[in-house]
Amino acid sequence: MKLNLNRRSLLMGSAAAFGASMLPAFAQEKRLRMFWWGSKERADRTFKGNELYMAKNAGMKIDGETIGWSDYWPRMATQAAGRNLADVIQMDYRYIFEYARRGALLDLSPFIGKAIDVANFDKNSVDCGKVDGKLYGINLGNNSTAMMVNAAAFEAAGLKAPTSGIALDDFGKLCTELTKAAKKEGFHGSQDGGGNEPGFEVFVRQRGGELYLEDGKPGFKAEDAADWFGFWDSLRQSKGCVSAEVQAMDKQNIETNPLTLGKAAVGFAHSNQLVGFQAVNSAKLSIAAYPSGPAGSKPGAYLKPSMFFSVAATSKNAEDAAKVISYVINDPEGLKAYGVERGVPPSSKARESIAGDLDALGKAMVDYIAEVTPKVGPLPPPPPKGAGEIAFLLRRTNEEVGFGRVKAAEAGKKFFAEASSILSRG
Amino acid sequence: MHMASVAQTSGGIGQSLRKSLPAYGFLSPWLIGFFCLTAGPTLASLYLSFTNFDLIQNPGWVGLKNYERIFTNDPKFIAAMKVTFTYVMLSVPLKLTFALMLAMALNKGVKGLSVYRAIFYLPSLLGASVAIAVLWRQVFASDGLLNAVLKFIFGYQGPSWVSNPDYALYTLITLSIWQFGSPMIIFLAGLRQIPQDMYEAASLDGASPMRQLFKITLPLLTPVIFFNAVIQTIEAFKAFTPAFIVSEGTGGPVDATMFYTLYLYLEGFAYLRMGYASALAWVLVVIIAIFTAFSFLSSKYWVHYDD
Numbered sequence: 001m002k003l004n005l006n007r008r009s010l011l012m013g014s015a016a017a018f019g020a021s022m023l024p025a026f027a028q029e030k031r032l033r034m035f036w037w038g039s040k041e042r043a044d045r046t047f048k049g050n051e052l053y054m055a056k057n058a059g060m061k062i063d064g065e066t067i068g069w070s071d072y073w074p075r076m077a078t079q080a081a082g083r084n085l086a087d088v089i090q091m092d093y094r095y096i097f098e099y100a101r102r103g104a105l106l107d108l109s110p111f112i113g114k115a116i117d118v119a120n121f122d123k124n125s126v127d128c129g130k131v132d133g134k135l136y137g138i139n140l141g142n143n144s145t146a147m148m149v150n151a152a153a154f155e156a157a158g159l160k161a162p163t164s165g166i167a168l169d170d171f172g173k174l175c176t177e178l179t180k181a182a183k184k185e186g187f188h189g190s191q192d193g194g195g196n197e198p199g200f201e202v203f204v205r206q207r208g209g210e211l212y213l214e215d216g217k218p219g220f221k222a223e224d225a226a227d228w229f230g231f232w233d234s235l236r237q238s239k240g241c242v243s244a245e246v247q248a249m250d251k252q253n254i255e256t257n258p259l260t261l262g263k264a265a266v267g268f269a270h271s272n273q274l275v276g277f278q279a280v281n282s283a284k285l286s287i288a289a290y291p292s293g294p295a296g297s298k299p300g301a302y303l304k305p306s307m308f309f310s311v312a313a314t315s316k317n318a319e320d321a322a323k324v325i326s327y328v329i330n331d332p333e334g335l336k337a338y339g340v341e342r343g344v345p346p347s348s349k350a351r352e353s354i355a356g357d358l359d360a361l362g363k364a365m366v367d368y369i370a371e372v373t374p375k376v377g378p379l380p381p382p383p384p385k386g387a388g389e390i391a392f393l394l395r396r397t398n399e400e401v402g403f404g405r406v407k408a409a410e411a412g413k414k415f416f417a418e419a420s421s422i423l424s425r426g
Numbered sequence: 427m428h429m430a431s432v433a434q435t436s437g438g439i440g441q442s443l444r445k446s447l448p449a450y451g452f453l454s455p456w457l458i459g460f461f462c463l464t465a466g467p468t469l470a471s472l473y474l475s476f477t478n479f480d481l482i483q484n485p486g487w488v489g490l491k492n493y494e495r496i497f498t499n500d501p502k503f504i505a506a507m508k509v510t511f512t513y514v515m516l517s518v519p520l521k522l523t524f525a526l527m528l529a530m531a532l533n534k535g536v537k538g539l540s541v542y543r544a545i546f547y548l549p550s551l552l553g554a555s556v557a558i559a560v561l562w563r564q565v566f567a568s569d570g571l572l573n574a575v576l577k578f579i580f581g582y583q584g585p586s587w588v589s590n591p592d593y594a595l596y597t598l599i600t601l602s603i604w605q606f607g608s609p610m611i612i613f614l615a616g617l618r619q620i621p622q623d624m625y626e627a628a629s630l631d632g633a634s635p636m637r638q639l640f641k642i643t644l645p646l647l648t649p650v651i652f653f654n655a656v657i658q659t660i661e662a663f664k665a666f667t668p669a670f671i672v673s674e675g676t677g678g679p680v681d682a683t684m685f686y687t688l689y690l691y692l693e694g695f696a697y698l699r700m701g702y703a704s705a706l707a708w709v710l711v712v713i714i715a716i717f718t719a720f721s722f723l724s725s726k727y728w729v730h731y732d733d
Contacts, residue, residue, distance in 0.1 A: 078481070102483050104482045245568050248679040388697065389696070392696075405680060
C-alpha cells in the first residue's frame with residue numbers, strides 16, 4: 001500500500017487527530033465558574049476548597065475568579081448583561097434583592113433536601129436568603145459588625161483598649177487620649193468611620209430608627225445624619241481619628257484600611273474579617289462591638305448573613321453548582337478549608353465539626369458571635385434599590401465635612417435630601 | 427478633484443470594484459472590528475439611551491426621559507461637566523506647549539535624535555496604563571515620594587496631592603502632560619517641513635530668533651497645531667483611567683475627580699442605570715462634536731495652509 005500524502009490530506013488528518021485528542025476532555029469534564037470578592041486570605045481558602053472538591057469529584061472542574069469588593073459589583077453587572085454570570089456567585093445581603101428581583105439568580109428551593117442540605121441551619125439563617133418567598137442565596141456564615149482593635153497600642157500608651165459595650169462618646173475620648181499618649185506622628189486612635197455605612201446604620205438603629213424602612217423610604221432623620229457627621233468631625237478635630245486626607249485613601253477594603261496601614265489603632269469592619277485583617281497586620285488584633293449609644297439606647301447591631309452563595313439563573317450546571325455549595329457548608333473537608341473566614345457557619349453540625357480545628361483567631365470570632373447574639377436587634381428590612389449609591393453618598397458627604405466644605409448640621413440635611421431623591425428615583 | 431479624475435479614467439463601476447476588492451480584503455480585519463466592535467455597540471447605545479436598561483432585565487422604552495433628567499434635574503451632570511472642562515481647558519494647552527518646546531529642542535539637530543525620540547515617546551505608551559496610575563497614587567500620597575523629597579529639600583510638609591479635593595484634579599492635569607509623546611512626534615515632523623531657506627532669508631534680514639519663531643515657525647506650523655489640538659481635546663474629554671485608578675473608581679475626594687466618563691461609568695455599571703449612562707454617552711458625543719466643529723470654524727482665522 002502506498003501512502004499518498006499531499007498537503008490537503010495532511011491538514012485534514014492532523015485536524016482530525018487534534019479534534020480526537022480534544023474530544024474526551026470535553027466529554028468527561030464538567031466546568032463550573034465561581035466568582036467571589038475578598039482578600040487574598042479568602043482566595044487561598046476558596047481555591048483550596050475547590051481543589052479538594054475536584055479531587056473528590058473526578059470530571060468536575062471549578063474555575064475560580066476573584067476581585068476586590070468595590071470592583072466586584074461593576075464586574076458582576078457586566079457579566080449579568082452579557083448573560084455570562086458565573087455558576088456559583090458570592091452574594092451580599094444588600095444586592096441579593098436587586099439581582100433576585102431582576103431575575104439574574106436561580107430559585108434554590110427545589111434543591112433543598114436534595115443537592116443542598118440545610119437541615120442543621122436554624123430557621124433565620126435559611127430565611128435571610130429568601131426574596132419574595134423564594135430562596136436565592138445559601139448563607140455561608142453569620143457575622144456582625146465589629147471593630148478591629150490593636151490592643152497593644154492602647155496598652156503601650158497606658159490605656160485600656162475599647163471593648164464591647166463602650167459608649168460612643170467614651171470611645172471618642174479614648175481615641176483622642178491614645179493619639180496624645182502614643183506621640184507617634186500620623187498615628188491616631190481610630191480610622192475616620194463617618195463614611196462607613198454599617199457604622200451609620202448601627203448608630204441610627206440605636207436611636208430607634210432604621211437605615212431603610214420596609215417600603216424603601218429612609219428610616220432615619222436628617223438630625224441623625226447631622227449628629228453622626230458631627231461626632232466624626234469633632235473626633236477629627238481632636239485628632240482622635242485620622243485626617244480626611246488619610247481616610248480618603250481608604251478603598252474600604254482590608255488592605256487599605258488605616259488600621260492596616262499603621263495609621264490608626266481601630267478599624268471598622270465585620271467580625272468575619274478578623275482573619276483577613278490579622279493576615280496583613282503584624283500587631284495582634286482583638287475584636288469588639290461597635291460603640292453603643294447612651295444609656296437606654298436600643299441595640300444597633302444585628303446578626304447578618306456575611307455573604308451567600310447563589311446560582312446564576314443562566315447556569316447550565318445548576319445542580320452541580322448546588323452540590324458545590326452544599327459541600328462548603330456541610331462537608332468537614334470543605335468546612336475546614338473555608339474555616340470561619342466567611343463568618344461562623346450557620347449549621348450547628350458544621351460548627352461542631354470545625355470546633356476542634358479552630359485556631360485562636362477562629363475561636364475569638366466564634367466567641368464574639370456567641371457573645372453578641374443575645375444582645376443584637378432584628379435583621380433590618382431588605383435594602384432598596386439605590387442603597388449601593390447611598391453608601392457612596394455617605395462617604396462623599398463625610399468627606400465634604402472632613403475637608404471643610406460644609407458644616408455637619410448642613411451635611412445631615414443634604415445627605416437626607418440626596419438619599420431621599422436617590423430612593424425615589426430607584 | 428484628484429479622486430474624480432482617477433474614477434473617470436478607470437472605466438465602469440464593476441471594474442473599479444474588482445480592482446479595489448483586494449484592498450477591501452486587506453482592510454477586512456479592521457472593517458469587521460469597526461462594524462462589530464464600534465459601530466454596532468454605538469448604535470445599540472443610541473437605542474438604549476431611550477430605555478431604562480438595567481443590564482439584567484430587558485430594556486423598556488422611556489422616550490426622552492433620560493435626556494430630560496440630564497438637562498433639567500441632574501446636579502452631578504453639571505459637576506462632572508465642570509471637572510471635565512477644567513481638565514480639558516488646562517491639560518490640552520499645557521501638554522501641547524510642552525510637546526512643542528521639546529520638539530523644537532530636538533529639531534535643533536541633536537545627536538542621537540531617534541534615541542531621544544523613543545525615550546520621550548515612552549511615557550505615552552505607559553501613561554494611560556493602570557500600573558502607572560497605581561504608581562502615581564503612591565508617589566503623590568501624603569507620605570509618598572514627592573512629599574518625602576519636598577520635606578528633605580525644602581522642609582515643607584506637603585498635602586496628599588491625590589486625596590485632597592483642592593489638589594487632586596490639578597495633580598491629574600499635571601500628570602496628563604507627561605503623555606506628550608504623540609503630539610511631540612507630530613510637531614517634530616511639522617517642523618521638518620518648514621523650508622530652511624526661510625530662516626536663512628530671515629536671519630539675513632536681521633530677524634531675531636524670537637521673531638523667527640513668531641513670524642515663521644508658528645504660522646507655518648498652525649496646521650499641525652490645529653490637528654494636535656483637535657485630537658488632544660477629544661482625548662482629554664474621554665479621559666478615564668487616571669481618575670478611575672487614582673480615586674479608586676469613586677471620583678473622590680468629594681467628587682473632585684468625577685470626570686464625565688467616570689460618572690457615566692458609575693451610573694451604568696455601579697448603579698445599574700445603563701439606559702441613563704447611554705444617554706450621558708450620547709450627550710458627550712454631541713459636546714465633543716460641537717467642540718470640534720467650533721475648532722474647524724475658527725481654524726479659518728488662524729490656520730495657514732501652505733497652498
